[in-house]
Amino acid sequence: MVERDVQIPTAFDPFAEAKDVDAPGAKEYVHIRVQQRNGKKCLTTVQGLKKDFSYDKILKDLKKEFCCNGNVVQDKELGKIIQLQGDQRKNVLQFLVQAKIVKKDQIKIHGF
Numbered sequence: 632m633v634e635r636d637v638q639i640p641t642a643f644d645p646f647a648e649a650k651d652v653d654a655p656g657a658k659e660y661v662h663i664r665v666q667q668r669n670g671k672k673c674l675t676t677v678q679g680l681k682k683d684f685s686y687d688k689i690l691k692d693l694k695k696e697f698c699c700n701g702n703v704v705q706d707k708e709l710g711k712i713i714q715l716q717g718d719q720r721k722n723v724l725q726f727l728v729q730a731k732i733v734k735k736d737q738i739k740i741h742g743f
Contacts (some may be wrong), residue, residue, distance in 0.1 A: 651707075661733050663720050665742035677713040677723055684732065686711050693729075697722050 636685050660680040667676055680686070686703045688714055694701050701715040715723070720740050 647725075654708065659737070659739045663723050663738060663740045665718050666721055673716075673718045675715040675717065675719040675723060676707055677715070680711070680713075682710065682731065686713060689713065689732070693719075693723065693726060695728060 659679060659681075661677065664676045664678070666674045680689070690701055690703055691736065693699075693715060694711070697715070697717075697719055699716045699719060701713060704712045704714055706712055720742060724735075724738055724740060727733050727738065
């Protein structure tokens with residue numbers, strides 16, 4: 632018989648390098664999501680902003696800029712979340728980048 636050089640695959644952990652602090656996948660992302668309520672109503676949520684920001688001031692500016700209502704919700708697992716009425720994903724992205732709160736590559740937009 633002929634011996635072949637065969638490598639048996641081992642368990643691969645795709646998040647192994649994310650455990651390192653300086654790894655590219657380890658940076659904190661700001662997640663902007665849209666949730667469908669009833670009918671045509673939508674709710675936009677912003678999650679993952681740094682804790683040292685004043686969420687109330689950011690919310691006040693967002694509400695003035697986009698002429699919508701919103702509030703800050705405290706979640707046990709996720710921390711503080713900003714909620715806005717309507718589908719404001721693109722508007723919030725532009726606002727956060729213009730105000731230099733986060734960089735564009737640190738924002739992930741979710742939803743339909």
